[in-house]
Amino acid sequence: MSSEDAVREVAGRARAASHELATATRATKDAALHAMADALVASAADVLAANAEDVVRAEAAGTPANIVDRLRLDESRLEAMAQGLRDVAGLPDPVGEVLRGSTLANGLELRQVRVPFGVVGMIYEARPNVTADAAGICLKSGNAVLLRGSSSARSSNAAIVEAMRGAVGGSGLPEDVVQLVPGDTHDSVKALMRARGLVDVLIPRGGAGLIRSVVEESTVPVIETGVGNCHVYVDASADLEQALAVVLNSKTHRTSVCNAAESLLVHEDVADEFLPAVVEALQAAGVLIHGDSAFAEYDDVVPATDEDHAAEFLGLEISAAVVPDVEGAIAHIRRWSSGHTEAILARDQATIRRFVAAVDSAAVMVNASTRFTDGGEFGFGAEIGISTQKLHARGPMGLPEMTSSKYVVVGEGHVR
Amino acid sequence: MSSEDAVREVAGRARAASHELATATRATKDAALHAMADALVASAADVLAANAEDVVRAEAAGTPANIVDRLRLDESRLEAMAQGLRDVAGLPDPVGEVLRGSTLANGLELRQVRVPFGVVGMIYEARPNVTADAAGICLKSGNAVLLRGSSSARSSNAAIVEAMRGAVGGSGLPEDVVQLVPGDTHDSVKALMRARGLVDVLIPRGGAGLIRSVVEESTVPVIETGVGNCHVYVDASADLEQALAVVLNSKTHRTSVCNAAESLLVHEDVADEFLPAVVEALQAAGVLIHGDSAFAEYDDVVPATDEDHAAEFLGLEISAAVVPDVEGAIAHIRRWSSGHTEAILARDQATIRRFVAAVDSAAVMVNASTRFTDGGEFGFGAEIGISTQKLHARGPMGLPEMTSSKYVVVGEGHVR
Numbered sequence: 001m002s003s004e005d006a007v008r009e010v011a012g013r014a015r016a017a018s019h020e021l022a023t024a025t026r027a028t029k030d031a032a033l034h035a036m037a038d039a040l041v042a043s044a045a046d047v048l049a050a051n052a053e054d055v056v057r058a059e060a061a062g063t064p065a066n067i068v069d070r071l072r073l074d075e076s077r078l079e080a081m082a083q084g085l086r087d088v089a090g091l092p093d094p095v096g097e098v099l100r101g102s103t104l105a106n107g108l109e110l111r112q113v114r115v116p117f118g119v120v121g122m123i124y125e126a127r128p129n130v131t132a133d134a135a136g137i138c139l140k141s142g143n144a145v146l147l148r149g150s151s152s153a154r155s156s157n158a159a160i161v162e163a164m165r166g167a168v169g170g171s172g173l174p175e176d177v178v179q180l181v182p183g184d185t186h187d188s189v190k191a192l193m194r195a196r197g198l199v200d201v202l203i204p205r206g207g208a209g210l211i212r213s214v215v216e217e218s219t220v221p222v223i224e225t226g227v228g229n230c231h232v233y234v235d236a237s238a239d240l241e242q243a244l245a246v247v248l249n250s251k252t253h254r255t256s257v258c259n260a261a262e263s264l265l266v267h268e269d270v271a272d273e274f275l276p277a278v279v280e281a282l283q284a285a286g287v288l289i290h291g292d293s294a295f296a297e298y299d300d301v302v303p304a305t306d307e308d309h310a311a312e313f314l315g316l317e318i319s320a321a322v323v324p325d326v327e328g329a330i331a332h333i334r335r336w337s338s339g340h341t342e343a344i345l346a347r348d349q350a351t352i353r354r355f356v357a358a359v360d361s362a363a364v365m366v367n368a369s370t371r372f373t374d375g376g377e378f379g380f381g382a383e384i385g386i387s388t389q390k391l392h393a394r395g396p397m398g399l400p401e402m403t404s405s406k407y408v409v410v411g412e413g414h415v416r
Numbered sequence: 417m418s419s420e421d422a423v424r425e426v427a428g429r430a431r432a433a434s435h436e437l438a439t440a441t442r443a444t445k446d447a448a449l450h451a452m453a454d455a456l457v458a459s460a461a462d463v464l465a466a467n468a469e470d471v472v473r474a475e476a477a478g479t480p481a482n483i484v485d486r487l488r489l490d491e492s493r494l495e496a497m498a499q500g501l502r503d504v505a506g507l508p509d510p511v512g513e514v515l516r517g518s519t520l521a522n523g524l525e526l527r528q529v530r531v532p533f534g535v536v537g538m539i540y541e542a543r544p545n546v547t548a549d550a551a552g553i554c555l556k557s558g559n560a561v562l563l564r565g566s567s568s569a570r571s572s573n574a575a576i577v578e579a580m581r582g583a584v585g586g587s588g589l590p591e592d593v594v595q596l597v598p599g600d601t602h603d604s605v606k607a608l609m610r611a612r613g614l615v616d617v618l619i620p621r622g623g624a625g626l627i628r629s630v631v632e633e634s635t636v637p638v639i640e641t642g643v644g645n646c647h648v649y650v651d652a653s654a655d656l657e658q659a660l661a662v663v664l665n666s667k668t669h670r671t672s673v674c675n676a677a678e679s680l681l682v683h684e685d686v687a688d689e690f691l692p693a694v695v696e697a698l699q700a701a702g703v704l705i706h707g708d709s710a711f712a713e714y715d716d717v718v719p720a721t722d723e724d725h726a727a728e729f730l731g732l733e734i735s736a737a738v739v740p741d742v743e744g745a746i747a748h749i750r751r752w753s754s755g756h757t758e759a760i761l762a763r764d765q766a767t768i769r770r771f772v773a774a775v776d777s778a779a780v781m782v783n784a785s786t787r788f789t790d791g792g793e794f795g796f797g798a799e800i801g802i803s804t805q806k807l808h809a810r811g812p813m814g815l816p817e818m819t820s821s822k823y824v825v826v827g828e829g830h831v832r
Binding site: 023102110196216245246334358363364365372373405408414416 | 435438439518520521524526528531533534612616617631632635637638639655658661662664665669750772773774776777778779780781782783784785787788789793794795805806807808810811812820821822823824825826827828829830831832
């Protein structure tokens with residue numbers, strides 16, 4: 001069987017299973033989620049043995065230590081995955097929520113109701129915990145899921161999915177609501193991207209290259225996630241002590257994540273006062289500054305190129321520039337931002353209003369760290385990714401963002 | 417300049433203009449809409465002269481009379497276009513609406529606010545009234561629009577856009593929020609579909625072929641609209657007199673529209689009673705029935721092929737079949753429907769619940785005609801199309817569906 005046929009076959013089974021899942025009650029879905037959690041814990045020996053295979057293979061292939069670390073599971077990570085599934089069981093069911101309702105002039109009763117997408121394809125990189133997270137969020141939102149993880153995690157993912165499928169089947173739902181996409185090569189990803197009509201939505205989670213290739217090649221609708229070239233703008237009206245803390249937190253609290261700051265902009269009126277402090281603090285934290293001419297006057301600051309302004313470093317590096325005013329900051333952000341999160345530090349209300357209105361990103365932070373753009377921080381309870389596109393969902397995506405809607409219109413023989 | 421460069425140039429100007437439009441007040445936008453309406457009426461002589469050119473060209477090319485009719489404008493159609501713009505001015509502004517808001521445990525204030533998409537590309541077929549409708553809806557929702565109408569309407573569209581741009585400029589907004597896409601060939605459509613980063617959303621409005629080609633080729637996110645293979649299912653529990661009226665209305669009230677019924681399903685328990693009546697009534701209205709073996713026993717019913725079950729006839733034709741029960745109707749609809757609108761005629765509550773839950777279409781009608789799936793009927797005041805996809809918007813799209821959202825998070829130096 002060709003890769004395309006194999007993928008279309010599992011997608012067809014997902015489609016059939018999705019019909020049953022779409023009308024399952026919350027009680028059934030929550031029972032399945034708890035059973036999946038229990039099964040992961042009960043299968044710990046198998047899952048960890050499979051994971052050890054992946055780790056050995058990755059190390060033999062010379063994979064960098066930080067990537068191997070993301071791949072590695074242990075008892076406590078497995079327990080965290082199980083707890084994640086239990087947490088999702090505790091969240092409200094988005095399916096069936098009435099979004100809008102009214103009685104029309106002619107007596108027709110109109111309701112707009114949340115419904116599942118149907119079949120969701122997830123394409124993601126190394127971390128095997130995404131396998132359980134995505135399966136749990138999709139199941140709760142009534143969607144069958146096709147999981148295409150990194151081939152480097154294939155043994156782990158197979159063991160995790162096997163455990164979860166058994167639990168789903170034991171809870172009275174079709175096992176095929178959770179499936180791995182067969183095949184390790186790009187052909188299987190390609191087949192998934194062309195499975196329009198069988199797959200309703202594709203969500204790529206990973207680096208910019210992966211996401212770009214999915215967006216370019218997919219005929220299935222895509223939700224882009226997680227590329228963050230986030231800016232922090234320090235206005236002349238900012239509390240500079242607060243600004244220093246927010247810049248440092250945004251850049252250094254965790255550097256490998258999409259909501260970390262990658263660019264610093266400073267109003268020229270406070271440059272003389274703020275630059276010495278921020279350069280010193282960032283460098284003390286080990287951050288390499290790619291600065292414009294104002295920043296480059298400081299020791300160990302390297303000149304910023306266009307690539308630096310565009311870069312999502314995901315490490316201890318930041319681009320930095322002095323701007324004449326808030327309009328200069330807005331123009332810089334429009335040119336270089338990926339539209340994830342931008343922050344302003346300011347006390348002047350008119351400046352804040354202007355920045356918030358003019359900056360078109362998924363999240364705009366006022367006197368707060370970029371690191372707050374997160375489903376957990378926003379109180380969503382679960383997050384499948386952070387959308388940086390404007391269609392459908394924008395920002396952290398929780399359970400409601402994993403649904404569509406339909407109109408139900410009730411009459412008594414109404415005609416036009 | 418190549419077609420691609422020309423399109424990217426206008427898209428770049430639209431992007432720049434969209435920044436100003438995005439933060440314009442409702443008062444400014446409504447004034448522009450009224451000015452656009454007045455300009456259309458004031459320019460009637462120019463617009464109608466341009467339209468006459470299009471009509472002469474279309475007739476010389478042997479265009480079918482019904483298509484020429486859709487192309488043709490007169491004083492009253494022009495006045496209706498102007499009134500449409502005034503009506504949009506009277507609708508609430510979706511931009512700035514707070515969709516969700518809360519104060520997080522740490523004191524951060526979270527708001528999710530509607531914002532415009534930015535730049536919307538409209539690709540549509542002959543009717544020149546779409547040019548004014550789309551410009552009005554996009555302007556009110558804060559979006560710059562790139563209009564790519566049919567080349568057969570190019571003179572009309574140019575005259576309409578010229579009048580509207582002058583009015584927009586006179587109202588203090590940048591003229592470039594309304595632009596025609598340069599070029600008449602498919603190259604310009606192609607360039608629009610590849611203008612990712614400059615164009616935020618593409619909305620194709622037209623036949624299935626147009627929409628499929630946009631979906632396949634576009635790297636800009638697409639909202640699919642308006643392909644309707646709509647089913648009416650008559651259950652054993654239906655009031656058959658009511659059912660007959662709804663079937664007739666759904667099929668014959670207006671045949672060229674996407675919410676017209678294209679397929680009829682009848683429960684076998686009422687086939688002997690209902691089929692003679694419905695066959696007679698449909699045939700009396702001039703409808704050709706493509707029927708299964710039960711229907712084919714009647715005079716002048718032709719046997720239905722798979723193509724007939726899949727067809728969106730958009731004319732006086734219908735496919736028809738007898739099904740064993742509501743599950744048979746659901747299975748038939750899952751196989752053949754385009755996901756636009758399906759109707760059930762029934763009195764049994766359990767059957768209705770099952771149909772409504774299991775049929776996954778943008779609209780499900782209970783004892784009402786399929787013809788009610790319409791932004792005007794739903795009370796939206798304006799409609800840019802009917803989405804048949806699950807991402808972002810589903811069903812009739814009014815002003816709120818022409819927006820995205822962003823999160824605004826306000827703190828006082830919050831860090832993680």
